[in-house]
Amino acid sequence: MATTDSLTFADRDGSAAGAARGHTGTGRAHGKAILFGEHAVVYGAPALAIPVPRLPVTATATRLPSAGEGADQISFAIAGPGTGSATPVEADDLRHLVAEFKVRAGVTERVCVDVLIDCAIPRGCGLGSSAACARAAVLALGDLFGRRLDARTVFDLVQVSETAAHGRASGIDAIATGATAPLYFRAGLARELPVAMAGEGFPDAARAGAAHPWEFDGLFVIADSGASGSTKEAVEMLRGAFERDPRTKETFVREVAGLTHAALRDLGEGRVDDLGARLTENHRLLRDIGISTERIDTLVETAIAAGGRGAKISGGGLGGCMVALADDPRRAETIAGRLHEAGAVRTWVVPVGRFASYAH
């Protein structure tokens, strides 16, 4: 079962629920990018992820007038990036979430609510859109019904939705979409790392109480290849391949775990070049098991040719996004520009450490 350790989320998520029962409730989350360990994390390997505060998600739950008895009446609408208006969605994952929310939060009354989710995260990109929408919706419902949801309950509820959406989910998205610092995740245990980041409500590493904030200074450049990928399909494809050939699985999981552990040490000791080289090595492992695409491989090569310290596919794969590491803001801009020239449809820069407040 998944938990977070004491360093992480309990207070933030718990305090999201107001005590008063109002007419509307709000909840917030954001995107995430996996730096190391996607897919291997499903089989118990560790993973490293960063929140992407530039991709916010806000859910607003509004109580509808309801008279008498009857079935719950719940509607969801999502406004995505670049869409002016919200589109109603019939999402089983979100419906499961509301049913489980009622059980976990002890809501016995008839629920009649509209949930409007304003999601800046493009879908099918490996940036955590489904988990972030679910997290924001859970927090909005908790706020609306005046329930204090602890971090564990929020996690479990998001996982209900994620499992309905993707099948087997490790839980990394459920946590990273609410994290405010880079995150080490393994077997349901998460720890935020003392590396400064900036975003609404983000403490920097020093203010977060870290006695010795890590001095890792870099900028992660994320690029959307423009071709969406299905995490569910990718996870199922690998499950089939690993069942047929368990030795491939063992080797993959062991090698990725080794890279992730080494990357954690690089982060702690500020070794940007080494971390970059490990990103590229993790990309090779993912490419070799069939998770990358030609378009992503081209973007990875482009980022490295433009001076990136390393680059890899990020997230579920079979399309979606890649991430590159730059060692200074000018280089990050150059890499982003070259990625656009090479076909990326969108890029985002996530600065950390002394670059954390760098505006781009």
Ligand code: PMV
């Ligand atoms: O949601 P995505 O596309 O970032 O994928 C999540 C990472 C996987 O390891 C592929 C799946 C999981 O549940 O951990």
